[in-house]
Amino acid sequence: xxxxxxxxxxxxxxxxxxxxxxxxxxxxxxxxxxxxxxxxxxxxxxxxxxxxxxxxxxxxxxxxxxxxxxxxxxxxxxxxxxxxxxxxxxxxxxxxxxxxxxxxxxxxx
Numbered sequence: 010x011x012x013x014x015x016x017x018x019x020x021x022x023x024x025x026x027x028x029x030x031x032x033x034x035x036x037x038x039x040x041x042x043x044x045x046x047x048x049x050x051x052x053x054x055x056x057x058x059x060x061x062x063x064x065x066x067x068x069x070x071x072x073x074x075x076x077x078x079x080x081x082x083x084x085x086x087x088x089x090x091x092x093x094x095x096x097x098x099x100x101x102x103x104x105x106x107x108x109x110x111x112x113x114x115x116x117x118x
Contacts, residue, residue: 013117016115027049033104063089086099
């Protein structure tokens with residue numbers, strides 16, 4: 010399926026964080042379309058078989074007790090792309106949080 014990550018923020022400002030991340034990816038001028046909704050965004054390619062490359066959105070924990078208790082909000086990231094590109098996108102996420110001075114915790118599932 011892909012690489013999955015859970016990101017939690019100490020300040021719990023998930024909507025602001027997703028907006029900042031969306032803007033960070035827009036600023037990169039990637040050769041992909043960006044689909045945006047109220048919970049997050051996805052990078053889409055023109056590839057017919059598998060158009061989604063990456064998605065990031067706000068979720069509420071349910072049945073992932075080993076990471077978060079039920080009911081807690083978090084940012085969910087799913088990468089459908091190669092490892093080097095995924096790590097590049099993870100670095101964009103980390104730099105964005107560091108610029109915002111957000112304390113975050115990132116764990117792969």
